[in-house]
């Protein structure tokens with residue numbers, strides 16, 4: 001019992017390895033030692049909880065949350081929605097989802113960003129929401145553009161949205177990226193390529209949901225996120241019920 | 243029971259601060275303040291400390307595009323949401339200083355938290371580090387070098403085979419608090435945990 005980890009072990013062969021030389025920055029930022037397997041305790045099984053009181057009314061609307069009142073961000077309007085579940089298929093309710101992205105031209109609003117595509121004065125690039133009781137989340141934005149980046153002589157990132165998800169435990173903390181169905185650049189990107197299998201990569205590709213689209217307004221993309229699953233045993237249930 | 247695979251991780255990239263600390267990155271007016279900036283929101287018990295440090299790569303360079311998060315118990319050893327003190331969130335997030343990359347958390351020294359067999363762990367702070375070039379967020383723990391007796395009986399520290407690496411988990415006392423530098427690679431590489 002004392003060796004038991006509270007979570008199903010993380011499948012490190014499914015995730016990108018720390019060292020993936022085609023993504024050059026990983027070379028100096030990857031630990032050389034293997035991470036040490038350790039049982040979790042309350043320190044990892046618990047985590048911060050955020051209430052709806054932190055949310056403003058337009059936090060999940062990147063089309064207007066940075067715009068001058070009455071104006072809107074430029075670009076193809078999209079809705080992104082999906083569920084956050086765990087590895088056992090249980091919904092993860094009331095968890096914070098943070099997103100960030102480039103504008104429709106592929107330009108980030110950031111001091112260190114040097115791409116010549118222009119900033120959109122009405123687009124900030126950050127949004128957030130909290131999942132409902134069934135683990136659902138939704139936000140509205142413009143489809144980000146692809147952009148070139150300094151790695152190889154001519155590497156481009158496919159259109160993508162960055163996601164940060166908390167879950168209910170610090171051990172579930174995850175940052176990942178969402179890609180768009182049908183984008184040929186997905187299969188040429190060294191960052192996507194850090195993920196070892198095509199099967200795993202495909203779980204990060206959002207599906208165009210035509211019936212979910214708003215006519216004359218926005219296309220809809222579906223993107224589900226899976227967090228690590230906490231084991232539940234009789235023992236644990238008793239402990240939690242104390 | 244159905245099994246789903248965890249969503250594969252992807253690097254936080256160079257612009258993680260846009261999404262997680264937008265005010266810090268110059269995107270103001272969207273959120274009133276960056277989350278995780280204040281860990282102490284009201285009167286709390288215990289010793290106030292600042293935890294400072296930098297994340298250093300294999301070439302000896304301090305990262306200036308990392309995002310560091312910590313999660314810890316209050317001075318009584320209780321976590322927020324689990325009976326912890328109301329004025330303490332237990333969770334901090336730092337983008338690091340724009341010029342030097344140094345992170346700082348104004349917090350309290352945590353109390354001892356039981357392991358799952360009831361044994362008390364030494365006081366510690368859980369760290370999670372993401373940045374450009376880090377493909378899967380790194381978990382580690384910061385212990386306190388001046389808690390020798392508690393450290394000697396800590397169940398996690400006792401299971402580490404290479405004892406010579408344990409000092410990489412020890413924050414050193416300094417004026418106003420503790421220093422904890424994190425080395426991603428090379429000499430003195432910090433121990434990271436597969437939890």
Ligand SMILES: [Fe+3]
Nearest residue numbers: 157160162255
């Ligand atoms: Fe990006």
